[in-house]
Amino acid sequence: MKKLVKWALNHLPRPLLQRIAGWVVPVLGLAYRGRGGVECPVCGSKYRKFLPYGYVRTRPNALCPHCLSLERHRLLWLYLARETDLLQKFPRTLHIAPEVCILRHLKPHFAGHPGQYITADLESPLADLHFDVQQIPLADNSVDVVLCNHLLEHVADDRRALRELHRILRPGGWGIVLSPVDRDYEHTYEDDTITDPDQRTRIFGQYDHRRIYGADYPDRLREAGFEVADIDYAASLTEAERTLYALPADHIYMVYKVG
Template sequence: MKRLIRWALNHIPRPVLQRMASWTVPVMGLFYRGRGVECPLCGSKYRKFLPYGYVRSRANALCPKCLSLERHRLLWLYLTRETDLLTAFPRTLHIAPEVCIMRHLKSHFKSRPGQYLTADLESPLADLHFDVQQIPLEDNSVDVVLCNHILEHVADDRKALRELHRILKPGGWGILLSPVDRDYEQTFEDDSIVDPDERTRIFGQYDHRRIYGQDYIDRLREAGFEAADIDYAAALPEAERLRYALPEDHIYVVYKY
């Protein structure tokens, strides 16, 4: 199973993979029935989650029903417990929307057309299609921005961050997650590495352009944001961390004042 999923991630185009996953992954989940873990997004229970990873497969990662990964489950717990996103109706821009989260937000905002917008460079699931380095929205036009695991892909992440800051209203907030390797003090990037296999070996994924280090939050602040680095999983009871198979990732929340 690990080899099959890893091969698919590295060889099937992302738009095709997104369409295929909705029916192939639940079939795989039939072999994982049990009660060892629970997904907080869909409520499904399995003896463990599916493995997932481009280079090294992470055990206990992918929910077979809603396709949530560890970071999605952690983010969902933060959104539902620590914000008013699911109780109010702030104008929200969700870039590269995680399907497992988008389903809930679309349902929540159904009675408020135009308050929830999804965007992606190419995904057929998104409402808008644009490059995050050049967002076709007016200044100060959204209350909330969700933009996760995108900045490591773009050529000029600083330009993308300035764009996100530009469109966010004063008083607005956002969550900008990226994979951060805390063993690195400084972000590592090298555009001279162009071979896809070599990029996968070095950056962990063929389409990643950098490995963020401890200075990631400084980049968020350079764009004009106030930013908070929250070790949210560590604040949760161990029983929850195990039940939901949560990662050690941090939540990066930004504010515009």
């Protein structure tokens, strides 16, 4: 199973993966059905364990076969559900590179409020709008909430993208902007001269990554004008919850635009 998942991630185009994952992965997950192991907080499904996942280093117990949530998605969902009012209200929300498992909840939630939930991606067939996050075709101060996760490590000019996110967010608005962060790095490492996909995979961990964010990631968010809250949310949960939901030690990065 590990070899099959790794091969698919590294050889199939992402739009194709997005189209077929919804029916292929649940079929693979039939072998993992059972109770007493893990539970997905996003969809409520229970398994003996989750599927493995990873482009280079395959992580065991990572992918929910039912809703396709990964560790970071489950942590994000718990935060959104427990710590924000997004699921009680209907703020104008821009969801960039929408995670399928979370989109499946937010789209029905906003169904009675047309135009309040907008999904966007450069090429995903699941998104409403298609654009480069370095040049967002939305007006200044036009959205209340921005969700943009695990995208900036792919973008050529991430500082420009962050300035665009700040521009479109209204004063008083908030967002969650997550990226893979390696705190063993004091400073973000990037080298645009590395263009070979195999070399990028070896150095950055994935063929389409451009940088490894370090402990200075919150500072990069602040450079764009945001106020930032760096939240070690997993640490606030019980050990039993972290094990049951198979959660990562990732932080939640909340950004705010002050008027």
